[in-house]
Amino acid sequence: MIERVLAKRIVPVVVLDDAGSAEPLAEALLAGGLDIMEITFRTPAAEESIRRIAKTFPEILLGAGTLLDEDQVSRARDAGAVFGLAPGLNPKIVTKAREAGLQFSPGVMTPGEVEQALSLGCKLLKFFPAEVAGGTAMLKALAGPYAHTGVKFVPTGGITSALLEAYLRLPIVAAIGGSWMVEKSLVNEGQWSEITRLTREALAAAADAR
Template sequence: MPASFEDLTKRRIVPVIVIDDANDAVPLAEALLEGGIDIIEITFRTAAAADAITNIAKALPTMLLGAGTVVTEENATRAIDAGVSFGLAPGLNPATIARFQKAGIPFVPGIATPSEVEQGLSLGCKLQKFFPAGDMGGPTFLKALAGPYASFGVKFCPTGGVSLGNMNDYLALPIVAFIGGSWLATKQQIADKDWTTISRQARDALAAAA
């Protein structure tokens, strides 16, 4: 089921997941739910992404399910067909945005400059991914963007270089909707099926954000 802008902005932390085996998708999502996180981004960085999304969508329909690294129209079509609630990308591609809009599913394009913020707004995207956040100036840069753009209702999702140690520097900014973090479930932890650790990391992150 498609997410809404309000659904997404109510969440503060989104796990960014790279998964190699689609059979791990459901137990991974269950581990995050056990830790209190009901939203996930499965990145299209591996061949297992689409099947992983389908498996979660079928088994856990209440999970807000995002497809990340959606950089082509083909990725977009596969993500939509798999049953995602929303999509994200590291960059801003009008064709990809249009594909999601046609399907009635929110899309979060990536931005790194004021010009890209304005292009995203012109295409109807008020939720934008700030990537790579750490390398592009982090919270200081986002504070600067808030000056000219906060009044337009834009919100940002910083991803890239965000960690348990610095996430609250981002979350303290009113212009930040949520942060994306890959540390919540690493590739190695997923491969090792270390669901207990992933649940604990989710709980720790939520406690720190609170």
């Protein structure tokens, strides 16, 4: 999974109110050149949306986000998710994900949480909430004592297209998680061509940041 994430360096964070939007959204992202996405378990439509995309677009590296309990981990894996994320670090969720065969990235924002995640065998970590937690300055500080461990971060929370380049220029950042190219209003209004355009734009900016 880390190799796939490093290849694109952008993980769109999707909130779907209607599972009927799942397939056209996946098509729009693929048309823009992006074959990875995270669907958050914040709405009742999340599980069915994952199931539909996993069945129709197996080429997409499909993740489930905001996994806050063990039941959600099981449901996400059964629906077809291949990786999971959470805003925080809960050892029980990490263990459950491992048992379910779901690659998991817990959320961290402090040195203590980074060390706990590493002790649990997690090396691809969600840095959340990125901007509020200190942004690129905090990640540079964390890189000092932890970069040699092989840990990589996916900062998420408050990141916009204008901030993308600053984050991706940090060696310790594997990718960024963002929602500007898949904003709820764009999805709910079916603006698939605009989502494709924004995705292409984001990928071009990510390529420039290498």
